[in-house]
Amino acid sequence: MTSFKHHYRYFLEQHPGKLHCAPHSHHYWPDVTRQAQLDYWDDSAQGVDHKWDTIFGKRIPAVQRQLAELLDHPAPEQFVFAQNTHELLYRVISCFDPAKPLTILTTDGEFHSFSRQVKRLEERGNVTVVRVACEPFDSFSERWQAALSAQHFDLVFTSQVFFNSAVVAPPLSSWLPNVADDTLVMVDGYHGCGALPTRLREFADRIFYLAGSYKYLQAGEGCCFMTVPRNCQLRPEYTGWFADFENLAKPQQATIGYASDGLRFAGATMDFTALYRLQAVLDWWQREQLTVEAIHGYVQNLQQEFLKVIDELDHPLLNRSALLHHDLANHGHFLTFALCNEAQVLELSRLLREVGVETDSRGCRLRFGFALYHDPVDYQQLKKAFE
Structure with missing residues (x-):
């Protein structure tokens, strides 16, 4: 072996x-990530303020393409990066009007980035969260389907692989067609991405898929990402200057603008060292045909x-x-x-x-x-x- x-x-x-x-x-x-640390330092030293041209013009597009290939996703430009999945999660949640009722369907097996946040949201009084128990696992799929059918939800959030058991959730193809078109669907892929063969092509324009480099992508903390459905017109209230990077130098309009691709869910200034490490890992996998x-x-x-x-x-x-x-x-x-x-x-x-x-x-x-x-x-x- x-x-x-x-x-x-x-x-x-x-x-x-x-x-x-x-x-x-x-x-x-892996050892290849060590040089990636230095590469980021070198690009920063050479570019100073202009390093963003290298990061947004070369590094981010390269990693977007690699992740799209890894996950069989048809639109690399729909991948957006952040330091952690919680940032991305909350940007999506901030698209909902806090003055209006919000109904969420999820499970009792979600990681703290989500479970803690929605518990806090419930304190508003107009947020209702339905949690389907993961166990017994043999009947989860049926109970999940029943919960989906019981009422309309604004947001559905579930894992690809449950973090506290490693049990794989039911495939999207088995339940996503039954979800109302106006329901926003998010999938936490952190324990699936880089571990289980994953193909998002069929669902790319329907779901937000969250993952990051801390675990199976082997590049450490600081580089998480989310796929955004094409033609998404949502306007996250929690937003930063990266979200309209191309128009930064233009006169700012009264109405806040957003990028037409995944960057509409971007935030603001961050350390991209982890993205360099991730690129090094994915390059290594490609070289080794791993x-x-x-x-x-x-x-x-x-x-x-x-x-x-x-x-x-x-x-x-x-x-x-x-x-x-x-x-x-x-x-x-x-x-x-x-x-x-x-x-x-x-x-x-x-x-x-x-x-x-x-x-x-x-x-x-x-x-x-x-x-x-x-x-x-x-x-x-x-x-x-x-x-």
Whole structure:
């Protein structure tokens, strides 16, 4: 089996003897991203104020094209960047009139960037949020469809892969045709993009798709993006000067203008170092012909090798009966074990950490992630925790 560890030498050398099983939380960066840091510095030194011409004229279009190819999206110009998905999420929400009632359909398995924000919105009194429980997973699709049919919603928000279980949500094709045309649909793709083969072509003009580089795109924090449907005429109230970059030097009109492409949801000045790192990762994948399909296949094999070790442990808590999943053949890039209480999770985490195995947890759920910088033999290290 091919090993990819030599592509992550800088990070791995900083953590000798460690098995990092939390790439779904903070992925190690491949070595190619180190030069990208310097490239941004050099472009800034050479361009100073004119560096924006390089960033908007060359770097952003290049990464837009790469992401569009990665996600099978027909319109690269509809990708807009921000430092985090929360910025982009709130720009979309700011398109709704706060004086009018707002109804939202979502799940109880969304990440805090969304779940915290909508809880705060509910304090307005005119915002209604319907949350469909993710579990039991076997019946989620039916319950989601029923909720969609029960009433009209202004906004539907769901994940591609749920962050606290790695269970894949029902495919868009199974429910999106049943959503009213005037309902705005957002999909959190953070745990899908770069991990699961994703094809947005069919839905490109219907949904807003959110993701970023912190996890499986391996470029670290600071470069998130959203796809915007073509011909979108929404006018986010939360807006910045990037949103009409082309007309910046022209006399400003009384009515605020917006770009005709995805940039209408852009914000203001940000550090684009992470975009350079992301470009370096995507360039590397293209040079090596390393597709998402190939990465996903590699990780699926790692997961099976990991589960063989789990079976050999025959541990009373850390075993397949505690594994949260719906279909391991169609699953995200981490495995989640649901234990009885948080104390059990903390104790297992401690034992694993003492032998150099880094995991992460959410309450009573212990999570193990998988990455290209793992080899199947690495998981033998788990046995040391229970000797």
